Structure formats: structure tokens, C-alpha cells
Amino acid sequence: MAVKNAFYAQSGGPTAVINASACAVIETARAHPDKIGKVFAGRNGIVGALTEDLIDTSLESPADIARLRTTPGAAFGSCRYKLKSIEEHRAQYERLIEVCRAHDIGYFFYNGGNDSMDTAWKVSQLSEKMGHPLICVGVPKTVDNDLPLTDCCPGFGSVAKYVATSIREAGLDVASMARTSTKIFVLEVMGRHAGWITAACGLASGSGADSGQPPHILLFPEVPFDEAAFLARVQQCVDRYDYCTIAVSEGLKTADGKFVSEQGGKDAFGHSQLGGAGQWIAQLIKDKLGHKYHWALADYLQRAARHIASKTDADQAYALGKAAVELAVAGRNAVMPTVQRLADAPYRWEVGVAELKDVANVERKMPADFISADGFHITDKCRAYLAPLIEGEDYPPYRHGLPDYVSLKNIAVPRQLGEFKV
Known part of the structure; x- marks a missing residue:
């Protein structure tokens, strides 16, 4: 294949380490001048x-590209823009090919999650x-950790580290004032259908749910919300520890499958817009049990917190961006590099490869066990899976x-x- 330019784009919600993948794609492409000319990045995906x-x-400059990491x-x-099917909108695909032809683009790297792999x-x-x-070649990225065929997704480990740290620190704050003030703290985290981020909060409780350490309760989208059982557990925690901390997924559902926080709108991918599960849970406790509460929405903070990124996550994000280019120059088409776990303790992993057709639009939820x-709460098996993903510190440089x-x-x-027009 003659030297061709490459197209790279980022899709969906950013993460603390998506730019590490971008850095790897560009640096690795520059190391293959016999195959890749320039890397053109799509502005806004x-x-x-x-x-x-x-x-x-x-x-x-090489220095600025390196700082992306x-x-x-x-x-x-x-x-957030999903290509329609070719039957619905052939003009989009014709335009895409027209642009690639005009700029001599022969490589296409798309850095994102489920919908991006479909694209x-x-x-x-x-x-x-x-x-x-x-x-x-797809470059995996999603804080939700819900892509199949990869042990974990770049972006998740850093979110996991952030939310586990946040709820541990907030728990200490609430505990110190519980006798005379706030007894309930609720943290709402991302996760529409998969509760991986909620599960990560559970790492803060140390040895498990019976340790008495926060968080005391985790609410997953995979588990239908049982109001009576939940309120009983909250009161049990208040009676035993004098306070209760709770992590709840934005995608928490009632027994009939409805989101407790659905606002009625849709995003660009056609997904329901969510927000307010944490407030809803906190108010329920106030209304039914009378306890004073505070609640927080981690929102963009959880996915933007590069200052507390997991080194494991940053290393994997870079490694998969590098592998994507190496797969492409080797002629591998319609594939996505993956993380393959070799051992839990000490944690060992290697780069694998999955076919895009097996990844596109497939969502991996939390296993029942x-x-x-x-x-x-989470089990010891879940704790063993999650713990290595938040390991290590990879601080950015600081100035002033x-x-x-x-x-x-x-x-x-x-x-x-x-x-x-789009």
C-alpha cells in the first residue's frame, strides 16, 4: 500500500485519558513514515x-503531542453523532468517502465506545x-466500561479511582458530623445500563459491605430498585453507624424497568436523557425516614479528573492507541485492540484484538456474581477485578x-x- 494519510477522531464523552490514546496514535503514525503520511484529526469527531x-x-510539535498524554x-x-444506516442516509457515507478521497486518507481511527465502534x-x-x-480500526474508550471482548476500557480505571476516593473522603466528612447534622450522603455516578462505576465506589469500603466503612449501599442499574428493602437497609446503617453513605447509578430503574431519573428527552444517539437519581434517592429517604441529607452529582468531574488518574488506565489508553496504528499498518481492517487480563495479583495484561463486528452496539453489564x-454491594470477586484498575498514580505536571x-x-x-450540512 502506498503512503496514505490517516484520519483520527474522538467520539462521545471525553475521559481523563482519551488524549493519551490520541498521543499514541499520532506518535506511532509518525514512527511509520513509510506507511502513513499525515494524521488529520476530525474537529468534533x-x-x-x-x-x-x-x-x-x-x-x-512533538513536545505538545507528548503532553496530550x-x-x-x-x-x-x-x-455525539451517530451515522445512520446507509439505507436511511447514503449521502453521509458518500460525503465521508469524498472527503477521504480528497485528502488521500487510507486509514480511519475512531476513538470511542459502543456507538463509535458501530460507526x-x-x-x-x-x-x-x-x-x-x-x-x-477502533480505539476503545468509555468510562462506562461496557465494551465487550476487552477486560476493561480505557477511561474507566481513572473514573473508578476518582469516585472511590471521593466517596471515601465524603464518608469521613459525614461521619464526623452525623450525631448532630447530616446522616445521609448520596453520590450519583454515571452508568446508564451498566453499574461498573457504582461498583468502583465499593472499593472505598475496604474489606467489604460489613466493614462499616462507606459506601454502605450501592444501587446498580442491573438490580431493580426495591424501595422497602432499600429503606430498611438505610435505617439499619443509621442505627448501626449513625450515618449512611450511598452510591447510585444514573441508570437506576424501578421494577417495571423505568429509569427513576428519566427527564423525557433524548440525546443525539436516541438514548434517554438521565439526571437526578441521587436527588431522588435522597429525597425519598427524607420523606420516608426523616433523615437530613446531602447529595452530590459527580457528573463531568468524574471523567475529567486527570489529576487523580489511574496509572494502569493511562498506560492502557496509550498502549491501545499505539496498537491500533500497528494493526492498521500491518493491514488489519475492521478490528479493535483490547486489554486481555493474564493475572489479578500481581496484575498482568497484554494487548489483544477483537473484530469490530463483534463489538459494535454490544453492551457488557455487571456479571451477577x-x-x-x-x-x-459488590462481591470479593468484583473487588479482585476492580482493584488493579485503579492502581498507580500518574500525575500531570503542575504549574503555580x-x-x-x-x-x-x-x-x-x-x-x-x-x-x-449535518
Whole structure:
């Protein structure tokens, strides 16, 4: 294959380490000048490809690209935009191929989660049929940890470390005032259908649910909410410890399958917009048991907290970005590099490979044996799985007491085509 340029884009919610994958993609591509010319990044994800809004990463210095490794957010802009089926909107795919042809792009790297892997899969299948073959490789990323065929997803380990730390610290705060003030603290974390982030909060309780350490109760989307059992457990904790801390997934559902926090709207992917599960739980406790409460929404803080990123997570994010390019230059198409666990303690892992067709739109939920029999905490098996993923510190450089993050120039590639509306 002649030297071709590469397209790279970031999709969906950013993570603390998605830019580590970007760094790896660009650095590894630069190490293969015999195969890859320039790396063009899509400004705001796949939208940048459709609108021909491309960033020339060759104009960024090696030093600034290296600093991406410790910078949170999505350095080139991300998006929530899902390509429709070719039957619904052939013009999108024709435009995508037209842009790739105009800029001599032969490699397509898409860094995201379930929907992003679906996009990469579709592009890999249709590009050859549409007259411009592309080698498409997915780069996994999602704080939700719900991609199949990989032991874990880059982005999750750092969120896990953040929420476990936060609820441990908040628990100490509540415990110190519980006799005369707040007795209930609720932390709402991300997780629409899979409770991995909620489970990670459970690491803060040390030896387990019976240790008395916060969090005392975990509420997973995989476990239908039982109001009576929940309130009984809350009161039991207050009676025993004088306070109760709770971690709840945004995707908590009632027995009839409805989200307790559904707002009625939809996002760009057609998913229900969620928010307020933590407040709903806290108010329920106040109304039914009368306890004073505080609640917090981790929201963007949990996925942006590069200052407390897991070293394991940062290393894996870089390794999978590097592997994606190496797979592409070796001619592997429609694949995604994965993390394969070799051992828990000491933790060992290696890079594997999965087919995009087996990953696209498949969601991995918490296994039943990771959730305690009563549905309110994690098991030792879950703890053994999670513990290595938050190990190690990988602090960013600091300047004047604050993390010193890079801002790229993000200079646009001159457009060669007409306007395209998305």
C-alpha cells in the first residue's frame, strides 16, 4: 500500500485519558513514515469528517503531542453523532468517502465506545464498495466500561479511582458530623445500563459491605430498585453507624424497568436523557425516614479528573492507541485492540484484538456474581477485578499549584470540497 494519510477522531464523552490514546496514535503514525503520511484529526469527531473540518496534527510539535498524554478532555473536540444506516442516509457515507478521497486518507481511527465502534464497522464495510478502501480500526474508550471482548476500557480505571476516593473522603466528612447534622450522603455516578462505576465506589469500603466503612449501599442499574428493602437497609446503617453513605447509578430503574431519573428527552444517539437519581434517592429517604441529607452529582468531574488518574488506565489508553496504528499498518481492517487480563495479583495484561463486528452496539453489564446476594454491594470477586484498575498514580505536571495541560494549535486543513450540512 502506498503512503496514505490517516484520519483520527474522538467520539462521545471525553475521559481523563482519551488524549493519551490520541498521543499514541499520532506518535506511532509518525514512527511509520513509510506507511502513513499525515494524521488529520476530525474537529468534533465524525462531524469534522462530514463537514471537511480537519486538523493537521503534523503542525503540532512533538513536545505538545507528548503532553496530550497527561491532558484530559478531547483535544480535537468530540461529538455525539451517530451515522445512520446507509439505507436511511447514503449521502453521509458518500460525503465521508469524498472527503477521504480528497485528502488521500487510507486509514480511519475512531476513538470511542459502543456507538463509535458501530460507526467504524460501517465505514470499514462500505468504503470498499464505495470506491475508496479504508483500513478502519477502533480505539476503545468509555468510562462506562461496557465494551465487550476487552477486560476493561480505557477511561474507566481513572473514573473508578476518582469516585472511590471521593466517596471515601465524603464518608469521613459525614461521619464526623452525623450525631448532630447530616446522616445521609448520596453520590450519583454515571452508568446508564451498566453499574461498573457504582461498583468502583465499593472499593472505598475496604474489606467489604460489613466493614462499616462507606459506601454502605450501592444501587446498580442491573438490580431493580426495591424501595422497602432499600429503606430498611438505610435505617439499619443509621442505627448501626449513625450515618449512611450511598452510591447510585444514573441508570437506576424501578421494577417495571423505568429509569427513576428519566427527564423525557433524548440525546443525539436516541438514548434517554438521565439526571437526578441521587436527588431522588435522597429525597425519598427524607420523606420516608426523616433523615437530613446531602447529595452530590459527580457528573463531568468524574471523567475529567486527570489529576487523580489511574496509572494502569493511562498506560492502557496509550498502549491501545499505539496498537491500533500497528494493526492498521500491518493491514488489519475492521478490528479493535483490547486489554486481555493474564493475572489479578500481581496484575498482568497484554494487548489483544477483537473484530469490530463483534463489538459494535454490544453492551457488557455487571456479571451477577459481581453483585452481593442482597443487591446492595459488590462481591470479593468484583473487588479482585476492580482493584488493579485503579492502581498507580500518574500525575500531570503542575504549574503555580494547578495541573498544567496543553492546548494544541489545531490548525485546519484547507478545504477542497463544498459545504455539507449535518
